[in-house]
Amino acid sequence: MIQFDTPRGAYPVTRMRRMRRDDFSRRLMRETVLTPDDLIWPIFVLEGKGQREAVPSMPGVERLSIDLLVEAAREAQRLGIPAMALFPVIPMEAKSLDAREAYNPDGLAQRAVRAIKNAVPELGIITDVALDPFTTHGQDGLIDDAGYVLNDETVDVLVRQAISHAEAGADIVAPSDMMDGRIGAIRAALEAAGHIHTRILAYSAKYASSYYGPFRDAVGSAANLGSGNKYTYQMDPANAEESIHEVALDLAEGADMVMIKPGMPYLDIVRRVKDQFGVPTCVYHVSGEYAMLKAASQNGWLNEKAVVLEAMISMKRAGADAILTYYAPYVARWLAE
Numbered sequence: 001m002i003q004f005d006t007p008r009g010a011y012p013v014t015r016m017r018r019m020r021r022d023d024f025s026r027r028l029m030r031e032t033v034l035t036p037d038d039l040i041w042p043i044f045v046l047e048g049k050g051q052r053e054a055v056p057s058m059p060g061v062e063r064l065s066i067d068l069l070v071e072a073a074r075e076a077q078r079l080g081i082p083a084m085a086l087f088p089v090i091p092m093e094a095k096s097l098d099a100r101e102a103y104n105p106d107g108l109a110q111r112a113v114r115a116i117k118n119a120v121p122e123l124g125i126i127t128d129v130a131l132d133p134f135t136t137h138g139q140d141g142l143i144d145d146a147g148y149v150l151n152d153e154t155v156d157v158l159v160r161q162a163i164s165h166a167e168a169g170a171d172i173v174a175p176s177d178m179m180d181g182r183i184g185a186i187r188a189a190l191e192a193a194g195h196i197h198t199r200i201l202a203y204s205a206k207y208a209s210s211y212y213g214p215f216r217d218a219v220g221s222a223a224n225l226g227s228g229n230k231y232t233y234q235m236d237p238a239n240a241e242e243s244i245h246e247v248a249l250d251l252a253e254g255a256d257m258v259m260i261k262p263g264m265p266y267l268d269i270v271r272r273v274k275d276q277f278g279v280p281t282c283v284y285h286v287s288g289e290y291a292m293l294k295a296a297s298q299n300g301w302l303n304e305k306a307v308v309l310e311a312m313i314s315m316k317r318a319g320a321d322a323i324l325t326y327y328a329p330y331v332a333r334w335l336a337e
């Protein structure tokens, strides 16, 4: 037997395992809790009636027509999920170079908002403010002859889109495009139009991530984007300090909440932002993260419930106040068991 002539640290006065021994003491010292209040449920919305389409790269996620979306909203309410985020799937014939369908008062997103607010008024509705579902090229903005995404011209369209969402009854508008100055422009327009209660969830630190692939399949922008990329507006995954600069600007321009995206590979950013600003901080557990966990679970390689709940608690532990995740209804059901 090895003989130690000096005490090994603080042992045995301090035995870290004492508190871990029993369930009651583990519960007493648990630092982070997860509840359905932490969840935002993203849903893809389709034209038509009674339409339900699977997303091949996201097993378990479906695109729903508005009538079925309203059923899902009732389910969210029953499960105690505070809010839903809507992502419209726009038919090719409604896409254009100027993305004018984005601010059509009778567009798919605007009709979806009205239908849900009519049926389930207490459920928070978040709309995506970005042009990629509406452009023929799949970029989040208007482009010049060289294909460069124009900032200020795009912001003008985003403002019209955000106002049309607020007029339809959206509680939160969420610009996910990464143009400069759009938060300030949208805030000013909302105030001027009397929408002083409409919250802005700013995608402040949105990275140019390859984890968005399944989402682009789901909304059908992958084919339009082709071999294009979003490097001239979304952030470089190598950067962290820049996220602080981005968040500071969006808060100064009037954001109520900020979003870090993607989720698990970017938890260092979540922690930095939360520590630095102490504002409502959301994290987007994106489509590729969903696809990875789902695929491994379907193969029997991971225990789905265990790994998903671990992913959720990790995002909260990093400082997230709310988690936007395709797993939201699963998580709410597991928490209710």
Ligand SMILES: NCc1[nH]cc(CCC(=O)O)c1CC(=O)O
Pocket (backbone or CB within 6 Å): 128, 130, 131, 132, 140, 176, 177, 211, 212, 213, 214, 215, 216, 230, 285, 286, 287, 288
């Ligand atoms: N405005 C685009 C948008 N909004 C949400 C996502 C991705 C979300 C996900 O992967 O779940 C994207 C993709 C992109 O930037 O190309």
Ligand SMILES: [Mg+2]
Pocket (backbone or CB within 6 Å): 178, 179, 180, 181, 204, 246, 249, 250
């Ligand atoms: Mg910015």
